[in-house]
Amino acid sequence: MSECVLCGRTFSPKLSLARLVSLTKIKRSLICPQCFAGFEKITYANACWGCGRKQSGRTLCKDCRRWQQKGYELLENKACYVYDEPHMKKYFACYKFTGDYQLGTVFQTDMRQQLEWYLKRKWLLVVIPVDEETYQKRGFNQVCGLLPQVKLNSYLRHRQKMGRKKQSHKNRQERLQVPQPFSYVGPMDLKQQNILLLDDIYTTGSTLYHASALLHEHNSGKIKSVTLAR
Ligand SMILES: [Zn+2]
Ligand SMILES: [Zn+2]
Numbered sequence: 001m002s003e004c005v006l007c008g009r010t011f012s013p014k015l016s017l018a019r020l021v022s023l024t025k026i027k028r029s030l031i032c033p034q035c036f037a038g039f040e041k042i043t044y045a046n047a048c049w050g051c052g053r054k055q056s057g058r059t060l061c062k063d064c065r066r067w068q069q070k071g072y073e074l075l076e077n078k079a080c081y082v083y084d085e086p087h088m089k090k091y092f093a094c095y096k097f098t099g100d101y102q103l104g105t106v107f108q109t110d111m112r113q114q115l116e117w118y119l120k121r122k123w124l125l126v127v128i129p130v131d132e133e134t135y136q137k138r139g140f141n142q143v144c145g146l147l148p149q150v151k152l153n154s155y156l157r158h159r160q161k162m163g164r165k166k167q168s169h170k171n172r173q174e175r176l177q178v179p180q181p182f183s184y185v186g187p188m189d190l191k192q193q194n195i196l197l198l199d200d201i202y203t204t205g206s207t208l209y210h211a212s213a214l215l216h217e218h219n220s221g222k223i224k225s226v227t228l229a230r
Contacts, residue, residue: 004032005103006090030106031091038087042079042230051202052079052230063205072209075223077202079230080110088229092201095145099138104145107228111146114226118196123224124153128199128211129182131158142200146228152198155186156211178206184214194221202227 001010013029042054050064051074064074081088095103115125127143135141144152159181195215197208202225212223 002029002032004035005030005094005100006035006087007032009034030103035087035090038085039091040082040085040088042082044078047079047230049076050074051205052077052227053202054082054230067205067209072212073223075197075205075208075212075225077205077208077225077227077230078114079202079227080107080114081229083201083203083229092229096138096142096200099140101140101145104140104142105148108147108149111226111228112150115147115150115196118194118224118226121194123194123196125150125196125198126155126186126211126215127152128197128207129154129156129158132160143198146200147198153186155184156182156214157185159183178210180210180214181207182211182214184218186215186218188218190215190218190220192219192221195223197223197225199225199227200229202230 002013003010009032011032040054042052045058046054046056047058048055048061048064049058050060050067053061053063055061060068060074068074083089083092091103091106094100118125127141130138130141130143197211197215199208202208208225208227212225215223
């Protein structure tokens with residue numbers, strides 16, 4: 001018997017032989033089937049092609065049109081699940097805010113699937129960093145935790161600023177107006193290398209567009225992104 005991390009219900013995880021040989025699948029026994037069924041998967045055909053938001057049809061949402069008007073090349077973000085529903089919010093609360101590292105592996109298969117196309121074409125994976133204070137408290141970068149067996153490059157660092165409000169405590173307007181939160185610590189010349197940015201949640205896009213602007217300054221090639229939730 002297992003106890004579901006999200007709802008506390010006890011359940012017996014069905015472990016088939018296929019599951020037993022795959023550690024990934026066993027990790028799924030952290031969450032009960034009812035909670036799992038609650039996560040809302042985003043399908044390619046019903047997502048904004050700019051940010052990966054769930055919608056009807058593959059068009060461009062108004063937030064992405066705004067990024068385009070500002071002159072940004074769209075990140076064509078691919079997201080696995082809808083963020084704004086109770087199960088995913090609960091998941092992130094357990095994973096990020098209570099620091100349960102094990103929970104990161106629950107979605108690694110979904111994340112891997114999103115990366116395949118890019119990895120085959122030798123895109124470089126660059127991870128969005130967490131700020132120092134959060135890192136000290138949580139003990140891990142939640143994005144790296146989603147993909148424990150993949151090589152992720154840390155080319156970005158959070159700029160130190162005392163008393164800075166946490167991203168999750170800011171409202172939408174505040175997030176869009178923040179100045180560049182990162183400094184660059186990668187190779188001086190990226191020599192037109194294509195880069196895939198990885199983050200846990202796409203909220204306004206501000207974090208990822210700031211990161212992409214910085215990489216472009218160092219002569220990157222194309223930049224796209226993948227997130228677990230949108
Ligand atoms: Zn549950
Ligand atoms: Zn969009």
